Amino acid sequence: MFDLGHLDLIALLWFSAAWLGFGWLTDSSPYGRSSLTRAMEEHRRAWMREMLKREVRIIDTQIMGSLQNGTAFFASTSLIAIGAAFTLLSQADRLVEVFRDLPIHVGPRREEIELKVLILAAIYGYAFFKFGWAYRLFNYSAILIGAVPLPPFADQAAAEKAAARAADMQIIAARHFNWGLRAFFFSIAFLGWFVNAWVLIGTTTFILLVLLRRQYLSRAKAAAEG
Template sequence: MRDIPLIDLIAIGWFLLLWVGYSLFAKKRARHIHCLSSILRTLRVDWMYAVTHKDQHIADAALIGNVERNVTFFASSTILVLAGVLTVLASSEQFVRVIDQLPFTVEQSPTLVLFKLAGMATIMVFAFFKFTWSIRQFGFVSVLLGMAPNMSRSTVSEEERDRYARNTAKVLDQAGHEYNYGLRAYYFALAYLCWFANPWFFITASAVVVGVLYRREYRSRVLRALLATKGYEPGPMPEHERLAQHAAVSTQVQDISEKKDKSE
Protein backbone atom coordinates (compact mmCIF):
# COMPACT_ATOMS: atom_id res chain seq x y z
CA MET A 1 0.00 0.00 0.00
CA ARG A 2 2.99 2.34 0.51
CA ASP A 3 3.65 2.28 -3.25
CA ILE A 4 0.12 3.52 -3.98
CA PRO A 5 -0.24 7.33 -4.05
CA LEU A 6 -2.86 8.96 -1.84
CA ILE A 7 -4.88 10.24 -4.80
CA ASP A 8 -5.21 6.68 -6.13
CA LEU A 9 -6.42 5.45 -2.74
CA ILE A 10 -8.97 8.25 -2.68
CA ALA A 11 -10.05 7.37 -6.22
CA ILE A 12 -10.63 3.68 -5.49
CA GLY A 13 -12.42 4.57 -2.26
CA TRP A 14 -14.67 6.98 -4.17
CA PHE A 15 -15.33 4.30 -6.78
CA LEU A 16 -16.37 1.69 -4.19
CA LEU A 17 -18.47 4.23 -2.31
CA LEU A 18 -20.40 5.13 -5.46
CA TRP A 19 -20.88 1.53 -6.57
CA VAL A 20 -21.99 0.12 -3.22
CA GLY A 21 -23.84 3.29 -2.26
CA TYR A 22 -25.81 3.46 -5.49
CA SER A 23 -26.73 -0.23 -5.28
CA LEU A 24 -28.11 0.24 -1.75
CA PHE A 25 -29.79 3.50 -2.74
CA ALA A 26 -31.49 1.93 -5.77
CA LYS A 27 -32.66 -1.11 -3.79
CA LYS A 28 -34.23 1.02 -1.05
CA ARG A 29 -35.66 3.65 -3.39
CA ALA A 30 -37.41 1.02 -5.53
CA ARG A 31 -39.79 0.39 -2.62
CA HIS A 32 -41.14 3.93 -2.65
CA ILE A 33 -40.39 5.48 -6.06
CA HIS A 34 -41.43 4.37 -9.52
CA CYS A 35 -38.41 2.98 -11.36
CA LEU A 36 -37.53 0.23 -13.82
CA SER A 37 -37.16 -2.29 -11.01
CA SER A 38 -40.58 -1.59 -9.47
CA ILE A 39 -42.59 -1.55 -12.70
CA LEU A 40 -40.88 -4.68 -14.02
CA ARG A 41 -41.77 -6.45 -10.78
CA THR A 42 -45.44 -5.61 -11.36
CA LEU A 43 -45.34 -6.62 -15.02
CA ARG A 44 -43.66 -9.92 -14.19
CA VAL A 45 -46.43 -10.80 -11.76
CA ASP A 46 -49.03 -9.94 -14.39
CA TRP A 47 -47.15 -12.02 -16.94
CA MET A 48 -47.03 -15.07 -14.70
CA TYR A 49 -50.70 -14.66 -13.82
CA ALA A 50 -51.50 -14.59 -17.56
CA VAL A 51 -49.49 -17.81 -17.93
CA THR A 52 -51.96 -19.60 -15.66
CA HIS A 53 -54.76 -18.83 -18.14
CA LYS A 54 -52.98 -20.35 -21.14
CA ASP A 55 -53.03 -23.92 -22.37
CA GLN A 56 -49.71 -23.50 -24.20
CA HIS A 57 -46.56 -21.91 -22.76
CA ILE A 58 -44.30 -22.23 -25.80
CA ALA A 59 -44.08 -18.47 -26.38
CA ASP A 60 -43.39 -17.80 -22.69
CA ALA A 61 -40.62 -20.40 -22.59
CA ALA A 62 -39.11 -18.88 -25.74
CA LEU A 63 -39.06 -15.44 -24.12
CA ILE A 64 -37.32 -16.80 -21.02
CA GLY A 65 -34.85 -18.68 -23.21
CA ASN A 66 -34.05 -15.53 -25.18
CA VAL A 67 -33.18 -13.59 -22.02
CA GLU A 68 -31.19 -16.54 -20.72
CA ARG A 69 -29.11 -16.57 -23.92
CA ASN A 70 -28.35 -12.88 -23.46
CA VAL A 71 -27.13 -13.51 -19.92
CA THR A 72 -25.07 -16.47 -21.13
CA PHE A 73 -23.41 -14.23 -23.71
CA PHE A 74 -22.31 -11.79 -21.01
CA ALA A 75 -21.09 -14.62 -18.79
CA SER A 76 -18.97 -16.00 -21.65
CA SER A 77 -17.67 -12.53 -22.49
CA THR A 78 -16.70 -12.02 -18.86
CA ILE A 79 -14.51 -15.12 -18.97
CA LEU A 80 -12.76 -13.79 -22.09
CA VAL A 81 -12.18 -10.40 -20.46
CA LEU A 82 -10.86 -12.10 -17.33
CA ALA A 83 -8.50 -14.21 -19.41
CA GLY A 84 -7.23 -11.04 -21.08
CA VAL A 85 -6.62 -9.35 -17.73
CA LEU A 86 -4.71 -12.37 -16.46
CA THR A 87 -2.61 -12.35 -19.63
CA VAL A 88 -1.71 -8.69 -19.08
CA LEU A 89 -0.82 -9.50 -15.47
CA ALA A 90 1.86 -11.85 -16.75
CA SER A 91 3.43 -9.04 -18.79
CA SER A 92 2.76 -6.02 -16.61
CA GLU A 93 6.08 -4.29 -17.39
CA GLN A 94 5.31 -4.11 -21.11
CA PHE A 95 1.80 -2.92 -20.25
CA VAL A 96 3.27 -0.08 -18.14
CA ARG A 97 5.38 1.07 -21.08
CA VAL A 98 2.31 1.10 -23.34
CA ILE A 99 0.32 3.15 -20.81
CA ASP A 100 3.13 5.68 -20.46
CA GLN A 101 2.89 6.42 -24.19
CA LEU A 102 -0.80 7.34 -23.97
CA PRO A 103 -1.82 11.01 -23.64
CA PHE A 104 -2.98 12.44 -20.28
CA THR A 105 -1.47 9.54 -18.35
CA VAL A 106 0.46 9.95 -15.10
CA GLU A 107 3.61 8.13 -14.11
CA GLN A 108 2.84 4.94 -12.21
CA SER A 109 4.85 2.11 -10.79
CA PRO A 110 4.54 -1.55 -11.86
CA THR A 111 3.18 -2.33 -8.38
CA LEU A 112 0.35 0.16 -8.84
CA VAL A 113 -0.48 -1.26 -12.27
CA LEU A 114 -0.58 -4.77 -10.82
CA PHE A 115 -2.93 -3.51 -8.13
CA LYS A 116 -5.21 -1.97 -10.77
CA LEU A 117 -5.22 -5.13 -12.87
CA ALA A 118 -6.07 -7.21 -9.81
CA GLY A 119 -9.00 -4.88 -9.17
CA MET A 120 -10.25 -5.29 -12.73
CA ALA A 121 -9.99 -9.07 -12.40
CA THR A 122 -12.02 -8.88 -9.18
CA ILE A 123 -14.76 -6.90 -10.92
CA MET A 124 -14.93 -9.47 -13.71
CA VAL A 125 -15.11 -12.36 -11.23
CA PHE A 126 -17.95 -10.58 -9.43
CA ALA A 127 -19.81 -10.05 -12.72
CA PHE A 128 -19.29 -13.69 -13.71
CA PHE A 129 -20.82 -14.97 -10.48
CA LYS A 130 -23.79 -12.63 -10.90
CA PHE A 131 -24.41 -13.69 -14.51
CA THR A 132 -24.10 -17.41 -13.81
CA TRP A 133 -26.44 -17.19 -10.80
CA SER A 134 -28.90 -15.31 -13.01
CA ILE A 135 -28.69 -18.09 -15.60
CA ARG A 136 -29.48 -20.71 -12.98
CA GLN A 137 -32.49 -18.75 -11.75
CA PHE A 138 -33.85 -18.34 -15.26
CA GLY A 139 -33.52 -22.13 -15.47
CA PHE A 140 -35.66 -22.39 -12.33
CA VAL A 141 -38.29 -20.21 -14.02
CA SER A 142 -38.31 -22.63 -16.96
CA VAL A 143 -39.11 -25.45 -14.55
CA LEU A 144 -41.90 -23.41 -13.00
CA LEU A 145 -43.33 -22.67 -16.45
CA GLY A 146 -43.41 -26.38 -17.14
CA MET A 147 -45.67 -27.04 -14.16
CA ALA A 148 -47.85 -23.94 -14.51
CA PRO A 149 -51.59 -24.50 -13.93
CA ASN A 150 -53.72 -23.74 -16.98
CA MET A 151 -57.31 -23.25 -18.02
CA SER A 152 -57.77 -26.93 -18.89
CA ARG A 153 -57.49 -27.74 -15.18
CA SER A 154 -60.79 -26.44 -13.86
CA THR A 155 -59.92 -27.62 -10.35
CA VAL A 156 -57.27 -24.91 -10.03
CA SER A 157 -58.60 -22.07 -7.89
CA GLU A 158 -57.80 -18.37 -8.33
CA GLU A 159 -55.90 -18.46 -5.04
CA GLU A 160 -53.62 -21.18 -6.42
CA ARG A 161 -53.08 -19.22 -9.63
CA ASP A 162 -52.30 -16.12 -7.60
CA ARG A 163 -49.82 -18.00 -5.40
CA TYR A 164 -48.10 -19.47 -8.44
CA ALA A 165 -47.93 -16.11 -10.22
CA ARG A 166 -46.51 -14.25 -7.22
CA ASN A 167 -43.84 -16.83 -6.39
CA THR A 168 -42.79 -17.52 -9.98
CA ALA A 169 -42.58 -13.79 -10.64
CA LYS A 170 -40.42 -13.47 -7.52
CA VAL A 171 -37.93 -16.02 -8.89
CA LEU A 172 -38.01 -14.26 -12.27
CA ASP A 173 -37.52 -10.92 -10.54
CA GLN A 174 -34.49 -12.21 -8.62
CA ALA A 175 -32.98 -13.54 -11.84
CA GLY A 176 -33.48 -10.13 -13.41
CA HIS A 177 -31.84 -8.42 -10.43
CA GLU A 178 -28.75 -10.64 -10.66
CA TYR A 179 -28.53 -9.88 -14.38
CA ASN A 180 -28.79 -6.17 -13.56
CA TYR A 181 -26.01 -6.44 -10.96
CA GLY A 182 -23.78 -8.06 -13.56
CA LEU A 183 -24.52 -5.34 -16.11
CA ARG A 184 -23.89 -2.69 -13.47
CA ALA A 185 -20.47 -4.24 -12.85
CA TYR A 186 -19.73 -3.78 -16.56
CA TYR A 187 -20.74 -0.11 -16.37
CA PHE A 188 -18.41 0.49 -13.44
CA ALA A 189 -15.67 -1.54 -15.12
CA LEU A 190 -15.72 0.99 -17.96
CA ALA A 191 -15.17 3.76 -15.41
CA TYR A 192 -12.43 1.66 -13.81
CA LEU A 193 -10.51 1.62 -17.09
CA CYS A 194 -9.97 5.37 -16.77
CA TRP A 195 -7.86 4.70 -13.68
CA PHE A 196 -5.11 3.24 -15.85
CA ALA A 197 -4.69 6.69 -17.40
CA ASN A 198 -5.37 9.15 -14.61
CA PRO A 199 -6.99 8.94 -11.15
CA TRP A 200 -8.88 12.17 -11.81
CA PHE A 201 -10.39 10.65 -14.93
CA PHE A 202 -11.34 7.66 -12.78
CA ILE A 203 -13.10 9.83 -10.20
CA THR A 204 -14.99 11.73 -12.89
CA ALA A 205 -15.94 8.61 -14.85
CA SER A 206 -17.32 6.91 -11.72
CA ALA A 207 -19.62 9.86 -11.08
CA VAL A 208 -20.70 9.90 -14.73
CA VAL A 209 -21.61 6.21 -14.59
CA VAL A 210 -23.79 6.78 -11.54
CA GLY A 211 -25.49 9.67 -13.33
CA VAL A 212 -26.17 7.52 -16.40
CA LEU A 213 -27.55 4.66 -14.30
CA TYR A 214 -29.79 6.99 -12.30
CA ARG A 215 -31.20 8.65 -15.39
CA ARG A 216 -31.95 5.35 -17.10
CA GLU A 217 -33.59 3.81 -14.07
CA TYR A 218 -35.58 6.83 -12.88
CA ARG A 219 -35.83 9.43 -15.67
CA SER A 220 -35.78 7.55 -18.96
CA ARG A 221 -38.45 7.59 -21.65
CA VAL A 222 -38.75 3.82 -21.57
CA LEU A 223 -39.63 4.05 -17.86
CA ARG A 224 -42.45 6.47 -18.66
CA ALA A 225 -43.71 4.12 -21.37
CA LEU A 226 -43.64 1.11 -19.04
CA LEU A 227 -45.41 3.02 -16.28
CA ALA A 228 -48.07 4.17 -18.74
CA THR A 229 -49.05 0.54 -19.41
CA LYS A 230 -50.35 0.42 -15.84
CA GLY A 231 -51.59 4.00 -15.68
CA TYR A 232 -48.78 5.06 -13.34
CA GLU A 233 -46.88 8.32 -13.31
CA PRO A 234 -43.17 8.89 -12.56
CA GLY A 235 -42.48 9.84 -8.98
CA PRO A 236 -43.38 8.52 -5.51
CA MET A 237 -45.77 5.59 -5.25
CA PRO A 238 -49.17 6.12 -3.62
CA GLU A 239 -49.57 4.24 -0.36
CA HIS A 240 -51.94 1.60 -1.75
CA GLU A 241 -49.64 0.96 -4.69
CA ARG A 242 -46.61 0.70 -2.43
CA LEU A 243 -48.37 -1.94 -0.34
CA ALA A 244 -49.34 -3.83 -3.48
CA GLN A 245 -45.72 -3.73 -4.62
CA HIS A 246 -44.59 -5.05 -1.28
CA ALA A 247 -47.06 -7.90 -1.41
CA ALA A 248 -46.31 -8.52 -5.12
CA VAL A 249 -50.02 -8.90 -5.86
CA SER A 250 -51.09 -8.55 -9.48
CA THR A 251 -53.74 -6.09 -10.60
CA GLN A 252 -55.84 -8.89 -12.05
CA VAL A 253 -56.02 -10.74 -8.75
CA GLN A 254 -56.97 -7.57 -6.91
CA ASP A 255 -59.75 -6.92 -9.41
CA ILE A 256 -61.03 -10.47 -8.97
CA SER A 257 -61.08 -10.09 -5.19
CA GLU A 258 -62.96 -6.81 -5.45
CA LYS A 259 -65.54 -8.36 -7.75
CA LYS A 260 -66.03 -11.23 -5.30
CA ASP A 261 -66.52 -8.81 -2.43
CA LYS A 262 -69.09 -6.84 -4.42
CA SER A 263 -70.98 -9.98 -5.41
CA GLU A 264 -71.16 -11.11 -1.79
Protein backbone atom coordinates in the same frame (compact mmCIF):
# COMPACT_ATOMS: atom_id res chain seq x y z
CA MET B 1 5.03 -3.33 -2.52
CA PHE B 2 2.86 -0.56 -4.00
CA ASP B 3 1.33 1.80 -1.45
CA LEU B 4 -1.82 3.68 -2.37
CA GLY B 5 -1.75 7.43 -1.90
CA HIS B 6 -4.50 9.38 -0.18
CA LEU B 7 -6.03 10.49 -3.47
CA ASP B 8 -6.08 6.92 -4.78
CA LEU B 9 -7.84 5.77 -1.62
CA ILE B 10 -10.40 8.56 -1.94
CA ALA B 11 -11.01 7.64 -5.58
CA LEU B 12 -11.48 3.96 -4.69
CA LEU B 13 -13.85 4.86 -1.87
CA TRP B 14 -15.89 7.02 -4.24
CA PHE B 15 -15.90 4.20 -6.82
CA SER B 16 -17.13 1.67 -4.24
CA ALA B 17 -19.69 4.06 -2.75
CA ALA B 18 -21.09 4.91 -6.18
CA TRP B 19 -21.42 1.25 -7.17
CA LEU B 20 -22.93 0.01 -3.91
CA GLY B 21 -24.99 3.15 -3.36
CA PHE B 22 -26.57 2.94 -6.79
CA GLY B 23 -27.52 -0.68 -6.17
CA TRP B 24 -29.07 0.20 -2.81
CA LEU B 25 -30.91 3.16 -4.32
CA THR B 26 -32.61 1.17 -7.07
CA ASP B 27 -33.10 -2.15 -5.26
CA SER B 28 -33.75 -1.37 -1.60
CA SER B 29 -34.43 2.31 -0.95
CA PRO B 30 -37.85 4.03 -1.04
CA TYR B 31 -36.63 5.94 -4.11
CA GLY B 32 -36.26 2.64 -5.94
CA ARG B 33 -40.03 2.36 -6.22
CA SER B 34 -39.98 4.89 -9.05
CA SER B 35 -37.05 3.29 -10.91
CA LEU B 36 -37.08 1.43 -14.22
CA THR B 37 -36.02 -1.75 -12.42
CA ARG B 38 -39.06 -1.69 -10.12
CA ALA B 39 -41.37 -0.89 -13.05
CA MET B 40 -40.11 -3.96 -14.89
CA GLU B 41 -40.59 -6.07 -11.77
CA GLU B 42 -44.28 -5.19 -11.85
CA HIS B 43 -44.42 -6.15 -15.53
CA ARG B 44 -42.90 -9.52 -14.66
CA ARG B 45 -45.71 -10.08 -12.17
CA ALA B 46 -48.24 -8.97 -14.79
CA TRP B 47 -46.68 -11.42 -17.26
CA MET B 48 -47.20 -14.32 -14.86
CA ARG B 49 -50.80 -13.27 -14.23
CA GLU B 50 -51.47 -13.19 -17.98
CA MET B 51 -49.80 -16.58 -18.39
CA LEU B 52 -52.47 -18.04 -16.12
CA LYS B 53 -55.07 -17.28 -18.76
CA ARG B 54 -53.25 -19.15 -21.53
CA GLU B 55 -53.62 -22.86 -22.09
CA VAL B 56 -50.84 -22.82 -24.72
CA ARG B 57 -47.71 -21.31 -23.19
CA ILE B 58 -45.27 -21.52 -26.07
CA ILE B 59 -44.71 -17.77 -26.01
CA ASP B 60 -43.78 -17.92 -22.33
CA THR B 61 -41.18 -20.61 -22.90
CA GLN B 62 -39.76 -18.58 -25.79
CA ILE B 63 -39.41 -15.52 -23.58
CA MET B 64 -37.70 -17.62 -20.91
CA GLY B 65 -35.30 -18.99 -23.52
CA SER B 66 -34.43 -15.47 -24.58
CA LEU B 67 -33.72 -14.43 -20.98
CA GLN B 68 -31.53 -17.49 -20.39
CA ASN B 69 -29.58 -17.01 -23.61
CA GLY B 70 -28.89 -13.35 -22.81
CA THR B 71 -27.65 -14.25 -19.35
CA ALA B 72 -25.46 -17.05 -20.71
CA PHE B 73 -23.93 -14.60 -23.20
CA PHE B 74 -22.88 -12.20 -20.46
CA ALA B 75 -21.55 -15.04 -18.29
CA SER B 76 -19.37 -16.19 -21.20
CA THR B 77 -18.25 -12.62 -21.84
CA SER B 78 -17.24 -12.32 -18.17
CA LEU B 79 -14.97 -15.35 -18.51
CA ILE B 80 -13.36 -13.83 -21.61
CA ALA B 81 -12.84 -10.56 -19.73
CA ILE B 82 -11.21 -12.42 -16.81
CA GLY B 83 -8.84 -14.15 -19.21
CA ALA B 84 -8.00 -10.85 -20.89
CA ALA B 85 -7.28 -9.24 -17.52
CA PHE B 86 -4.84 -11.99 -16.55
CA THR B 87 -3.21 -11.71 -19.96
CA LEU B 88 -2.54 -8.06 -19.15
CA LEU B 89 -0.55 -9.17 -16.10
CA SER B 90 2.04 -10.73 -18.36
CA GLN B 91 2.22 -7.48 -20.32
CA ALA B 92 2.70 -5.16 -17.33
CA ASP B 93 6.07 -3.88 -18.54
CA ARG B 94 4.64 -3.15 -21.96
CA LEU B 95 1.72 -1.28 -20.40
CA VAL B 96 4.13 0.86 -18.39
CA GLU B 97 5.86 1.85 -21.63
CA VAL B 98 2.55 2.59 -23.34
CA PHE B 99 1.36 4.88 -20.55
CA ARG B 100 4.71 6.67 -20.42
CA ASP B 101 4.44 7.43 -24.13
CA LEU B 102 1.01 9.04 -23.79
CA PRO B 103 0.84 12.83 -24.27
CA ILE B 104 -0.70 13.22 -20.79
CA HIS B 105 2.60 11.98 -19.25
CA VAL B 106 1.27 9.12 -17.15
CA GLY B 107 4.10 7.19 -15.54
CA PRO B 108 2.75 4.27 -13.48
CA ARG B 109 4.99 1.66 -11.93
CA ARG B 110 4.77 -2.04 -12.70
CA GLU B 111 3.41 -2.86 -9.23
CA GLU B 112 0.71 -0.22 -9.67
CA ILE B 113 -0.38 -1.66 -13.02
CA GLU B 114 -0.49 -5.19 -11.60
CA LEU B 115 -2.63 -4.15 -8.65
CA LYS B 116 -5.13 -2.38 -10.89
CA VAL B 117 -5.34 -5.31 -13.29
CA LEU B 118 -5.97 -7.72 -10.40
CA ILE B 119 -8.81 -5.54 -9.09
CA LEU B 120 -10.24 -5.35 -12.61
CA ALA B 121 -10.10 -9.16 -12.86
CA ALA B 122 -11.90 -9.37 -9.50
CA ILE B 123 -14.68 -7.13 -10.83
CA TYR B 124 -15.16 -9.39 -13.83
CA GLY B 125 -15.06 -12.43 -11.55
CA TYR B 126 -17.84 -10.92 -9.47
CA ALA B 127 -19.83 -10.28 -12.65
CA PHE B 128 -19.39 -13.91 -13.71
CA PHE B 129 -20.76 -15.24 -10.42
CA LYS B 130 -23.74 -12.90 -10.63
CA PHE B 131 -24.52 -13.87 -14.23
CA GLY B 132 -23.97 -17.56 -13.46
CA TRP B 133 -26.37 -17.47 -10.53
CA ALA B 134 -28.90 -15.44 -12.53
CA TYR B 135 -28.77 -18.09 -15.26
CA ARG B 136 -29.45 -20.80 -12.68
CA LEU B 137 -32.35 -18.81 -11.23
CA PHE B 138 -33.87 -18.27 -14.66
CA ASN B 139 -33.73 -22.07 -15.08
CA TYR B 140 -35.56 -22.44 -11.78
CA SER B 141 -38.07 -19.86 -12.93
CA ALA B 142 -38.71 -21.88 -16.09
CA ILE B 143 -39.40 -24.93 -13.95
CA LEU B 144 -41.79 -22.95 -11.76
CA ILE B 145 -43.59 -21.69 -14.86
CA GLY B 146 -43.96 -25.27 -16.02
CA ALA B 147 -45.43 -26.13 -12.61
CA VAL B 148 -48.18 -23.50 -12.88
CA PRO B 149 -51.37 -25.52 -13.46
CA LEU B 150 -53.62 -24.91 -16.44
CA PRO B 151 -56.84 -22.97 -15.70
CA PRO B 152 -59.34 -25.80 -16.25
CA PHE B 153 -57.51 -28.23 -13.97
CA ALA B 154 -56.62 -26.18 -10.90
CA ASP B 155 -58.08 -24.22 -8.08
CA GLN B 156 -57.81 -20.51 -8.90
CA ALA B 157 -56.12 -19.61 -5.63
CA ALA B 158 -53.53 -22.37 -6.04
CA ALA B 159 -52.82 -21.32 -9.62
CA GLU B 160 -52.34 -17.67 -8.61
CA LYS B 161 -49.98 -18.71 -5.83
CA ALA B 162 -47.91 -20.78 -8.26
CA ALA B 163 -47.75 -17.87 -10.72
CA ALA B 164 -46.68 -15.48 -7.95
CA ARG B 165 -43.93 -17.94 -6.98
CA ALA B 166 -42.64 -17.98 -10.56
CA ALA B 167 -42.75 -14.17 -10.70
CA ASP B 168 -40.75 -13.89 -7.46
CA MET B 169 -38.08 -16.21 -8.84
CA GLN B 170 -37.98 -14.14 -12.02
CA ILE B 171 -37.45 -10.94 -10.04
CA ILE B 172 -34.65 -12.44 -7.93
CA ALA B 173 -32.92 -13.68 -11.10
CA ALA B 174 -33.26 -10.28 -12.75
CA ARG B 175 -31.74 -8.54 -9.73
CA HIS B 176 -28.67 -10.77 -9.85
CA PHE B 177 -28.43 -10.16 -13.59
CA ASN B 178 -28.61 -6.41 -12.97
CA TRP B 179 -25.81 -6.56 -10.43
CA GLY B 180 -23.64 -8.38 -12.96
CA LEU B 181 -24.46 -5.80 -15.59
CA ARG B 182 -23.60 -2.98 -13.18
CA ALA B 183 -20.23 -4.62 -12.61
CA PHE B 184 -19.62 -4.35 -16.36
CA PHE B 185 -20.66 -0.71 -16.40
CA PHE B 186 -18.50 0.24 -13.43
CA SER B 187 -15.56 -1.72 -14.83
CA ILE B 188 -15.55 0.87 -17.62
CA ALA B 189 -15.31 3.57 -14.97
CA PHE B 190 -12.52 1.64 -13.23
CA LEU B 191 -10.38 1.87 -16.37
CA GLY B 192 -9.95 5.54 -15.55
CA TRP B 193 -7.71 4.57 -12.62
CA PHE B 194 -5.12 3.30 -15.10
CA VAL B 195 -4.56 6.97 -15.90
CA ASN B 196 -4.81 8.45 -12.40
CA ALA B 197 -7.12 8.87 -9.41
CA TRP B 198 -8.70 12.08 -10.73
CA VAL B 199 -9.75 10.31 -13.92
CA LEU B 200 -11.23 7.45 -11.86
CA ILE B 201 -13.31 9.96 -9.91
CA GLY B 202 -14.46 11.54 -13.17
CA THR B 203 -15.31 8.30 -14.98
CA THR B 204 -17.11 6.93 -11.92
CA THR B 205 -19.21 10.09 -11.66
CA PHE B 206 -20.01 9.94 -15.36
CA ILE B 207 -21.09 6.28 -15.27
CA LEU B 208 -23.16 6.93 -12.13
CA LEU B 209 -24.99 9.83 -13.79
CA VAL B 210 -25.66 7.77 -16.92
CA LEU B 211 -27.12 4.90 -14.86
CA LEU B 212 -29.23 7.26 -12.76
CA ARG B 213 -30.63 8.87 -15.89
CA ARG B 214 -31.51 5.48 -17.36
CA GLN B 215 -33.28 4.41 -14.18
CA TYR B 216 -35.25 7.60 -13.53
CA LEU B 217 -35.32 9.93 -16.57
CA SER B 218 -34.99 7.73 -19.64
CA ARG B 219 -37.48 7.03 -22.40
CA ALA B 220 -37.32 3.36 -21.40
CA LYS B 221 -38.68 4.23 -17.97
CA ALA B 222 -41.44 6.36 -19.51
CA ALA B 223 -42.36 3.47 -21.81
CA ALA B 224 -42.44 0.98 -18.92
CA GLU B 225 -44.74 3.21 -16.92
CA GLY B 226 -46.84 4.36 -19.88
